[in-house]
Structures are given as structure tokens and as C-alpha cells.
Amino acid sequence: MWHTAQLTFQSIIQAIFGSSSWMDLAMRFVPFVLFFELPVMLIITLGMIKFAIRQPYIQRVPSHFRSVSCIVTCYSEGRDVEQALYSLAHQIYPGRIEIIAVIDGAMKNRETLLAVKACSKSINSMPNRRLIVLPKWQRGGRVSSLNAGLSIATGEIVMAHDGDTSFDNNMVLMATRHFDDPNVAGVAGNLRARNASHTLATRLQALEYMISIGGGKTGLSEFNTVNNISGAFGVFRANILRLVGGWDSGTAEDLDITMRIKQYFGRKKGMRIVFDPYAVGHTDVPENFSGFFRQRLRWDGDLFYLYIRKYQYNIRPALLGWKNFFFTLVGGLFFQLVLPFIIPTYTLYLFLAYDPGIALGVLFFVYLIYVFALAAFFSAYWLLVSERKKEDAFYFLYLPIFPLFAFANRINSAVALLHEIVNHGHLDSAMAPWWVLRKTKF
Secondary structure: OHHHHHHHHHHHHHHHHHOOOHHHHHHHHOOOOHHHHHHHHHHHHHHHHHHHHHHHHOOOOOOOOOOEEEEEEEOOOHHHHHHHHHHHHOOOOOOOEEEEEEEEOOOOOHHHHHHHHHHHHHHHOOOOEEEEEEEEOOOOOHHHHHHHHHHHOOOOEEEEEEOOEEEOOOHHHHHHHHHHOOOEEEEEEEEEEOOOOOOHHHHHHHHHHHHHHHHHHHHHHOOOOOOOOOOOEEEEEHHHHHHOOOOOOOOOHHHHHHHHHHOOOOOOOOOEEEEEEEEEEEEOOOOOHHHHHHHHHHHHHHHHHHHHHHOOOOOOHHHHOHHHHHHHHHHHHHHHHHHHHHHHHHHHHHHHHOOHHHHHHHHHHHHHHHHHHHHHHHHHHHHHOOOOHHHHHHHHHHHHHHHHHHHHHHHHHHHHHHHHHHHOHHHOOOOOOHHHHOOOOO
16 A cells, blocks of 8 residues: 555656646646635735835834723633733833723632732722723623623723733734724734643644734735634724624624624725734643644634624625625635535545555645645745744744644534534534523524
């Protein structure tokens, strides 16, 4: 089998470099999804190049220091929530920062409540800083916490944060500078894995965050096609949030609020969502692969819930504008809902239709294409975008195993989508109690 795999791989290489039959081999063996994925990677890379060229001309500080309200959703973080609160209080931003810590289910989360209260005296003694402790005694879920915070927020800019996420001390300065442009509705912040060094699983997730968020969203932002404002780190104009009615009940509230803001893109020309790779937050990712795959079962299943169940009639150019309509079709529906089924099906087909050795030889060739494309993409991110080059250079070592990690995640995503299609998996989520989720329209 291994000898056959070696001969198959050699024949593909020889056909490419020495024969006119390479196109026949490509059409026969290479998965057609490569012809979609590689151009998208190229477009995003061009966006990163554009970003790097613009850097010397980008304003470093806002024209004036707007008041900022940071809604921190707290549930079961315990004393870890102190990192989030103090990282916001110790921002170098000279303007007013109002921190609203909303403790969901405070009756049962007494440790978290006490930890937040313990920070109150020191934070409130700081100039231009205010900590508001808002206990919600009955648990209502993340959306309930966000809307409770929004109801008392006084800032011109509203930030939504998780209680297990901390921030660089220039984050507010970096994020708020974009609102000098009146067309900017929101800013997506950059997320990094705070516990990246703990295990192989956290290392690979850290690399994934750099590729998909740090590099991917930087490129997309240059074409005003940012796909999502992360729930752990989102920045909004307060009047835009109130215009769309705040966050909607249910799960995947981050993609949901992004989609609802984008409903205005087709009608208000020039409206934008910006990604800033230098507004950085640090969040804890699952420590092992089982925890990672369980997390993605919820995340990936929620994509079908939002795109198909909730917004199937809203994905049209009149609402989204042509650029975001096209990107939603390709980056949302195809890449996130269809591709997870195509890749495992193609792999299974190879082993059923051909000798296992031939299948392995073909898959090794496809693997090398992904590794080289990934290396080129990550190199562009490292050279053009990364603000921590010394730290990020270490992750070049993990590029050879990342395609295997991504392949396993695709299979997991297909399982998640099937679970949502068959069982309405979004109704069984840790993001809110079942009695909240089951009252939603969808």
C-alpha cells in the first residue's frame, strides 16, 4: 500500500512537471474546492498587503476621547474575572471608561459576584473609571446580560466582552480611533489564545486564531466584508445597537448582531464594520481536543441556525449590498455549511473508488498543496500584520500538522451541522437556559 502511495504521488508530480496530462490528473483527483479556497486566500492576502501599505497613513489616536461603556458578561469565572476588569480599568485611554459587570445567575455564582465587588473600590477610585456591578439573580443567558448592560450604558461607544477575556492596555485607544469615520458602525477586535502555551490543542487553536482572525479578518476588512464581530470582543456605536434593538435572544449572538447591522449596508452606502488587528484581547481556549470539538459542535451548528433558519430571507443584495451578499454566499453558506460535507465525502470516495495506496498518494499531494498555501498565507500575516513577530514566529513549526487539525475540525463541523438540521441543536446550548432558548421564534 505504501509503495503504491509513493508511486501515485510520483506520477502526479511527474505529470505536473513533465507531461500534458497534468490537467486530466488534476480534474480527476484534486478536490474542486481547492479552486475556491486558494483564490479566497489570495484575495485575503491582497487585503493584508493593502493594510500594510496603509499603515503609515492611519491615524494612531482618535480625534477626541469618546465615553466608553464596557459590558462584561460574567457567569462562572470566579476570581479570574478580575483580569478582565483590571485590564479595562488600566487602559492608557484618557477618556471615561464605564465598566458594567453583569453577573448572570448571581444567586448561584456567588464567588464571581464577590470577586467583582472586590474590584469595585480600587477601580472607582481611579480617574475617569467607574465599575458598576449588575447582578442578575436568575440566569437568563448571555444575550440577557448584554441587553441588561446596554439598558444602563451611558457611553457613546459600547464594548461587549466575556468575563474570561483580558486586554492589551492600548485596546480602547486602538478600537475607538475608527469611530472618527461616521460610517463605521462597529469594530471587531483581535483575539489571541491566552493559554496558548499549555497544550498541543491550545497551540493549534492559537495558530487558528492568528490565521482566521488576525490574518483573515485583516484582509476582509480592507474590502468591507468582515464576517463576524466576535462575542468576546465587539465594539459598537451605542446608537447603532439601539437602532437594531440590541442583541437578539437565542444563541450565536455575535454573528446575529453582525448580520442585523449588515442589513443596513445595502441602504446606507459606505457603512462599514472594521477589524483592527492591534486592538487585542486574550481569551482562554479549551485545553484539550475533546473540549475544543465540543465547543465547535455548538459554534458550527449555530451557523446553520442563523444562515438557514433565521436569515434565509435576509441574505440578498438589497439589504447586504453586493459585496457582502457575495461574500456571505461564498464565505458563509459554501465554506461553512457545504464544505464540511464535501471534504469528508471526497476522502471517502477516494478510498472506495481506488486502491488505498492510490488514495493515500493523492491525499498526500493535496496535503502538500495545503501546507504550502498555508505557509504562504501565514508568512504574509507574520510579515504584514503581526504585532508580536517574535512570539508568532514559533508557530511556523506547527504549520505541517495544522491541515490535519483543520481536517478533523471539518468532520466535526459536519456532525454539528447534521445535529442542528435533525435535532435543532441550537435549542440545547450553554449560552442560555432552555426556557429562554425555546421561547425564541426560531
